[in-house]
Amino acid sequence: RKEVEQDPGPFNVPEGATVAFNCTYSNSASQSFFWYRQDCRKEPKLLMSVYSSGNEDGRFTAQLNRASQYISLLIRDSKLSDSATYLCVVNVKSNYQLIWGAGTKLIIKP
Amino acid sequence: DAGITQSPRHKVTETGTPVTLRCHQTENHRYMYWYRQDPGHGLRLIHYSYGVKDTDKGEVSDGYSVSRSKTEDFLLTLESATSSQTSVYFCAISESGAGGPGEQYFGPGTRLTVT
Numbered sequence: 001r002k003e004v005e006q007d008p009g010p011f012n013v014p015e016g017a018t019v020a021f022n023c024t025y026s027n028s029a030s031q032s033f034f035w036y037r038q039d040c041r042k043e044p045k046l047l048m049s050v051y052s053s054g055n056e057d058g059r060f061t062a063q064l065n066r067a068s069q070y071i072s073l074l075i076r077d078s079k080l081s082d083s084a085t086y087l088c089v090v091n092v093k094s095n096y097q098l099i100w101g102a103g104t105k106l107i108i109k110p
Numbered sequence: 111d112a113g114i115t116q117s118p119r120h121k122v123t124e125t126g127t128p129v130t131l132r133c134h135q136t137e138n139h140r141y142m143y144w145y146r147q148d149p150g151h152g153l154r155l156i157h158y159s160y161g162v163k164d165t166d167k168g169e170v171s172d173g174y175s176v177s178r179s180k181t182e183d184f185l186l187t188l189e190s191a192t193s194s195q196t197s198v199y200f201c202a203i204s205e206s207g208a209g210g211p212g213e214q215y216f217g218p219g220t221r222l223t224v225t
Binding site: 049101 | 145150151152153154155158168200213214216217218219
């Protein structure tokens with residue numbers, strides 16, 4: 001079992017819709033959680049950190065469920081520019097390393 | 111955008127040849143990382159550095175070595191390239207370390223093809 005698992009998609013969603021995807025992690029001692037965004041043939045960039053109480057940044061909402069060991073990302077009022085691959089990232093140890101999911105591909109259609 | 115460059119951006123090389131990829135940062139961040147990215151896999155850590163001349167292995171370090179003689183430069187060497195090392199290589203930097211890394215900033219990547 002992979003340490004961090006994501007549905008690879010693609011999720012095909014009409015513009016303006018709400019979309020959500022989850023990421024599960026296997027290590028209950030995981031400490032820090034992040035969502036990164038990666039555009040085609042580009043480098044990953046931090047979208048948002050995920051806090052225990054959940055957090056929101058504009059149209060994006062991240063949630064953490066420690067009991068079930070998953071994090072989620074909700075995108076409201078999706079835009080064409082939201083089309084990208086979304087990477088779930090977990091820090092499972094107190095060291096310098098992050099564990100990356102393989103990503104969920106999102107395609108927003110006009 | 112964070113000041114991170116990678117060179118070369120694209121390279122085609124033959125099996126058995128040594129290859130060195132360079133990562134250069136202007137942010138003065140302490141921590142630097144080399145990842146590879148392949149279809150169906152998340153980013154996988156090859157090696158990382160937590161200071162000048164301080165490096166350690168990551169998840170997929172076999173066949174790779176690194177060096178960091180200056181804060182701003184982190185070199186990745188494929189000692190004898192194999193076709194399985196065809197990949198996209200990303201360099202990343204971060205400020206935090208103890209207690210876990212926070213945000214990592216990535217370079218634009220190097221596309222390496224080993225024929």
